[in-house]
Each structure stands twice: as C-alpha cells, then as structure tokens.
Amino acid sequence: MVAALAGLLALLLAGCAPIPQSADSAAAAGEPGTFRYAYELSPSRLDPHRASISQDGVTLFPAYDRLVHLSPEGEPVPGLAAAWEWEDALTLRLELREGVTFHDGTPFDAAAVRTNIERARTVEGSAVRTELDPVQSVEVRDPRTVALHLSYPATSLPAALSDRAGAMISPAALADPAVDLDQVAVGAGPYRMVEHRRDELTRFERFPQYWDPPAAAAQRLEIHHIAESTTRLNAVRTGVVDATRVPPAMLAQAEATGLRTEVAGSLNFSYFVLNRSRPIFADVRVRRAINHALDREAIRQGVYLGHATIEAQPFVEGYWAHHPGLGDEAIRHDPQLARQLLAEAGHPGGLAFRAVIPTGPDFLPLAEAMQNQLAAVGIDMEIVPAEPDTMGDLMFVQERYDAMIASWGPRADPSMTVATRYTADGFGNPGGHSTPRLEELHRQALRTLDQQQRAVVLHELVAEVVDQVLEIPVIFPHDVYVTSPRVQGLEPRLMHRPEFRGVAVS
Incomplete structure (x- = not known):
C-alpha cells in the first residue's frame, strides 16, 4: 500500500x-x-464576519485588524484592544488603543466595537455567530473602554476575538448601502x-x-x-x-x-467531516468502522513521506488540551473489525456516499488513499472535487454532500474548535448532531477560569469526541x-x- x-x-x-x-x-x-x-x-x-472558513483570515487580516492578536505560539496578545480583564465571570472589559483610524478615515473607538460585535452576531450568513453567542450586550463606557456582558461564562472569548469575530469594519462603511463588503475591504x-x-x-x-x-x-x-x-x-x-x-x-x-x-508542526489537521444527521452516519458503529478501515500509517508514509503526525484526537501532543491518556486504539487499523461493525449496524454489504474535496493535487492523494482503504471493507466513497473557496458553503451551509475531506484550521482556543465542530449549533457541524455529555462538558469548560482545571474538563470532552467519533482526524501534516x-x-x-x-x- x-x-x-x-x-x-x-x-x-x-x-x-x-x-x-x-x-x-x-x-x-x-x-x-x-x-x-x-x-x-x-x-x-x-x-x-461572513467568511466561512478561518483560513480566509490569511487574506483578510492585512486589511482587517482584530481586537486581539496571536503570538506565533498561539497565545493571545494585545491588538486593537491594548488590554483586557475579566471583571467577573460574565463581564469582559476591553481597553482600546488611542489614535486608531479606519482606512476611510473613520475613528476607531468603543462605539465602533459595539457596532461590529452586534453586527457580527446578527448579520445574515454570519460565520462567527457561535463564537459570539455568549455576548448578551455591549456596553460603551467611554470612547476607549468597552465591556462585553455575557449570558453565560465563556473563557474562550478573548482568543475568539483574535479571529474573524474580532475583525473590525469601518462603521461608516457598514452604514453606507452603496458599500459592498464582498467587493471592497474597509478595515483598520x-x-x-x-x-x-x-x-x-x-x-x-x-x-x-x-x-x-x-x-x-x-x-x-x-x-x-x-x-x-x-x-x-x-x-x-x-x-x-x-x-x-x-x-x-x-x-x-x-x-x-x-x-x-x-x-x-502545527495544530492543523486533515479531517474527514461526516454529516452525522444522515442515516448512513447516524449509527456510531458506522463511524467507528470508518476509523478502523483507515490505515493512517500507510497514509503518513505514502502520502506525506513520514512528515506528519497521527492522533486519534483533534489536538496534538504538547498542546495543553491534548488528552495524554487516550492512545490510538480508537483508530487502530483493523479491516476485519470495520467489516464487523458495518454488519452490526445493518450494512453487511457495505454502503456508499459522496465526499467533496478541494480541487488541485494537494488533497487528491489523501482522498484516493482513503477511498482505496474504505473500499477494502465495502465502503464506496465517491470523490467530488470543488473549488477550495466554496467548500465551507457547500458542506456547512448548503449541506449538499454526505462528507468532506479538507484541512481544519486551528482555532485560537480549544473551546472554539469544540463549539464550531461538535456542538449542535456549530457552524462546522453539518446536520447539528451532538451528544448531551459533549454539550455539558463544553459548558463546563467555558465556565472554568483556572487553566489546569479547565484542561481536565477538556480532556474528558476529548475522550467523548473520540468515543462517539464526533471527529475523524486523519493526519496532522507538517508545514x-x-x-x-x-x-x-x-x-x-x-x-x-x-x-x-x-x-x-x-
């Protein structure tokens, strides 16, 4: 192979x-x-605010500054917000930089932050609604101070403001019906x-x-x-x-x-998105069968020539949310077990589905390797190429395909990945399937302020993701x-x- x-x-x-x-x-x-x-x-x-994937930020952020930036190591650092502090579990205060202007000359101030946060939460087609869901109201205390009042604790919020949710658009451009923000960028x-x-x-x-x-x-x-x-x-x-x-x-x-x-190395991984609300993927035994059908070591050597990491979970070793005790049993290559699980789930003759992948050669070797390995246990996966910039809309908005093979861009905080990928309301969770335990652990992680205690909760959550196959990380390619x-x-x-x-x- x-x-x-x-x-x-x-x-x-x-x-x-x-x-x-x-x-x-x-x-x-x-x-x-x-x-x-x-x-x-x-x-x-x-x-x-409506760009559908986090990787869009590579092109957008030179023009659109964010309230918070990230260091190369992924730690939140000051951006347009020079400082921030939790006043209590439900109030995040931001101190803004002075003398900042948007490209159209509009001053940046607390009112601009309120306009942007409220717009990002409510605009039709928002891709950041999940990240900003905790924000109940935005208080302008003075031109340089804004307070975000939350309806429930969300310790991930400062990190969330380093991505599209914290991107600031000129309020004048937002108020001008002649400005098409899909044609021009008016940031700071x-x-x-x-x-x-x-x-x-x-x-x-x-x-x-x-x-x-x-x-x-x-x-x-x-x-x-x-x-x-x-x-x-x-x-x-x-x-x-x-x-x-x-x-x-x-x-x-x-x-x-x-x-x-x-x-x-990085937190980026190639993942296999399943619309778990579809009948063929609703049974966890089918999802487990797919995990055991994939020979990740063959993929690591054959497709990536050894320059990749294999993990059963969505966080690599060395990252604080990584569960050190899980191991790789859930993704052990075992075609016989895969066929057995399919038969127990009512598919003794196998099953068929369509998976969309980005056009170009970058993902084709991976997709064809997976296609061959799945075929060996009776699973027929049809590969459908699509333009990379349409993938998020096709899979997460239109839900046109059963599955998708793509690259998951890391989020600034692990709870952001959880919220987007695994919760019932997550933008990156087509069909909205989740589990009660996942939802409760997610809420618990968001209200835990102590980092070590929060890591323990997230480890339990990761174990639920792996057990219920709420995610299929295929490989973590090196950059x-x-x-x-x-x-x-x-x-x-x-x-x-x-x-x-x-x-x-x-």
Missing part, C-alpha cells in the same frame, strides 16, 4: 503547471518593497486592500496611519491565490513570488531548488515553508495560518 501511494504521489508531482501572473505582477517581480506570498486558498468572501489593518481578483490576486498597500508601523514592514503586499502546490513552488523558484507553503511530500523537491525551507533569500521575518505559527506582520523584503 505504501509503495502504491508513493507511486501515485510521484505521478501527481511530476508535472509543472504554468504559473498564472498578471502583467502588473510580472512587471513587479522582485520590485523592492513588495512582499509576494502564494497562498493555496482564495477567500470565500471579503466580508470577515496595516495594509489597505487596493485590488482583489477572485482566485487570482489580492493586492495591498501600506496604510501610513497604522498604529503599529513596524507591522507594515513591506511597502506593498501581494497574495497570489494558487491552488496547486507545484505551481506555488515554481512561482518561488522563478521569482514570481517570494514565499509559499507546500505539502510535506514536496520537501525534497523544495530543498533541491536551493531555496530556504523550514519544517514545523513546509519555502522562501527566497530576500524575505525577512516570516515565521511558522502553531495556528498554521501565516501572518505578514513585520515581514519585509530586502
């Missing part, structure tokens, strides 16, 4: 797709002061968006009035949206872009170019960054999403 997977991967990586570039970007190749990054995704939409970030061509290119210019000038170290920023990993690598090799990230199986190929490479020598300040992040604050080019 490993040899077959490696052969398939070699065929997929052999061809070099052409590098798309506009006349403008080609002319600017190597231009001093312009940092150009090739990213595998194009944002689902430009409106940060270090860069002002000047052009966005879906699936092609997003261009930014430094915002001179940004409150933290070193963050906008480059004069200009370009994000080239290139789905194919071979094309991204070639773009760096030929000087069309300055940096990118490629799958771990391409590490040797990247090293052969002579470019700088860096390998790092491989490839950069040209002229790039300075780009560093891997535990949260897997590159940020461009402080990134400069010589």
Whole structure:
C-alpha cells in the first residue's frame, strides 16, 4: 500500500503547471518593497464576519485588524484592544488603543466595537455567530473602554476575538448601502486592500496611519491565490513570488531548488467531516468502522513521506488540551473489525456516499488513499472535487454532500474548535448532531477560569469526541515553508495560518 501511494504521489508531482501572473505582477517581480506570498486558498468572501472558513483570515487580516492578536505560539496578545480583564465571570472589559483610524478615515473607538460585535452576531450568513453567542450586550463606557456582558461564562472569548469575530469594519462603511463588503475591504489593518481578483490576486498597500508601523514592514503586499502546490513552488523558484507553503511530500523537491525551507508542526489537521444527521452516519458503529478501515500509517508514509503526525484526537501532543491518556486504539487499523461493525449496524454489504474535496493535487492523494482503504471493507466513497473557496458553503451551509475531506484550521482556543465542530449549533457541524455529555462538558469548560482545571474538563470532552467519533482526524501534516533569500521575518505559527506582520523584503 505504501509503495502504491508513493507511486501515485510521484505521478501527481511530476508535472509543472504554468504559473498564472498578471502583467502588473510580472512587471513587479522582485520590485523592492513588495512582499509576494502564494497562498493555496482564495477567500470565500471579503466580508470577515461572513467568511466561512478561518483560513480566509490569511487574506483578510492585512486589511482587517482584530481586537486581539496571536503570538506565533498561539497565545493571545494585545491588538486593537491594548488590554483586557475579566471583571467577573460574565463581564469582559476591553481597553482600546488611542489614535486608531479606519482606512476611510473613520475613528476607531468603543462605539465602533459595539457596532461590529452586534453586527457580527446578527448579520445574515454570519460565520462567527457561535463564537459570539455568549455576548448578551455591549456596553460603551467611554470612547476607549468597552465591556462585553455575557449570558453565560465563556473563557474562550478573548482568543475568539483574535479571529474573524474580532475583525473590525469601518462603521461608516457598514452604514453606507452603496458599500459592498464582498467587493471592497474597509478595515483598520496595516495594509489597505487596493485590488482583489477572485482566485487570482489580492493586492495591498501600506496604510501610513497604522498604529503599529513596524507591522507594515513591506511597502506593498501581494497574495497570489494558487491552488496547486507545484505551481506555488515554481512561482518561488522563478521569482514570481517570494514565499509559499507546500505539502510535506514536496520537501525534497523544495530543498533541491536551493531555496530556504523550514519544517514545523502545527495544530492543523486533515479531517474527514461526516454529516452525522444522515442515516448512513447516524449509527456510531458506522463511524467507528470508518476509523478502523483507515490505515493512517500507510497514509503518513505514502502520502506525506513520514512528515506528519497521527492522533486519534483533534489536538496534538504538547498542546495543553491534548488528552495524554487516550492512545490510538480508537483508530487502530483493523479491516476485519470495520467489516464487523458495518454488519452490526445493518450494512453487511457495505454502503456508499459522496465526499467533496478541494480541487488541485494537494488533497487528491489523501482522498484516493482513503477511498482505496474504505473500499477494502465495502465502503464506496465517491470523490467530488470543488473549488477550495466554496467548500465551507457547500458542506456547512448548503449541506449538499454526505462528507468532506479538507484541512481544519486551528482555532485560537480549544473551546472554539469544540463549539464550531461538535456542538449542535456549530457552524462546522453539518446536520447539528451532538451528544448531551459533549454539550455539558463544553459548558463546563467555558465556565472554568483556572487553566489546569479547565484542561481536565477538556480532556474528558476529548475522550467523548473520540468515543462517539464526533471527529475523524486523519493526519496532522507538517508545514513546509519555502522562501527566497530576500524575505525577512516570516515565521511558522502553531495556528498554521501565516501572518505578514513585520515581514519585509530586502
């Protein structure tokens, strides 16, 4: 199996797709002061409160600053909120920075925070409603102080404000019916968006009035949206872009170019989303059968050439929410047990379903490996490719497919992953299936302020996720960054999403 997977991967990586570039970007190749990054995704939409996946932030956050930032290690640090404090279990006070303006000249103040939080909670199609669900009201105490009053404890809230839920849009733009936030970005970030061509290119210019000038170290920023990993690598090799990230199986190929490479682990994992409200997945024995049908070690070696981590749970070892005592029994490769569980669940002849995956070669080797392994126990999985920026809408909003194979972008707090992926109201939980124990442990974790005690609760919760197969983490691929020598300040992040604050080019 490993040899077959490696052969398939070699065929997929052999061809070099052409590098798309506009006349403008080609002319600017190597231009001093312009940092150009090739990213595998194009944002689902430009409106940060309605952008359907967390990875959209890579493109959105240069223009949209957030109340809270994250360090490379994933710790919440001050952003537009210079400081915050829990006054009690239901009141979070934020102290805001002075002298901040949006790109349209509108002042940033406590009223702007109230407008944004209320809008993010209630706007039609909000993708952050779950993260902001605890917020009952927003109190403006003075222009620099805002208090968030909660209906129930939510210790994850400061971290949640480092993602799309904490992205600040100009109130003037929100009030202007002529402004289409899916066409323009009107934020307060270090860069002002000047052009966005879906699936092609997003261009930014430094915002001179940004409150933290070193963050906008480059004069200009370009994000080239290139789905194919071979094309991204070639773009760096030929000087069309300055940096990118490629799958771990391409590490040797990247090293052969002579470019700088860096390998790092992260909380990102390739996951198998099942709509558990569908009859074929409602029985936990079917979900357990899928877990035992997958040969993750063969996938690790054949698809990722060993550059990946295997876990039964959604958090890797070393992260504080990881359950150290679970082990990997729940995902032990056992085709005979898988067939037995299917028969007990009423599927002695197997079953069939459709799984959507992102277009391009990055996920195809993984999907085809899983398809072959499932077929060995009588499960027929049809692979349906779709554009990466449509995946969240197709699976989580329209619920068009039975399953999805994709990449889960880490959240700033483990309770955010739980809320989004496993609770009945979670945006990333198609069909809304959950368990009473999961819901209770989630509430308990949110109201536990002591970090060590909270970790104990989360370990119990993770055990419930694994036992009831509320999640199927397939593999945790390692990150491989490839950069040209002229790039300075780009560093891997535990949260897997590159940020461009402080990134400069010589």
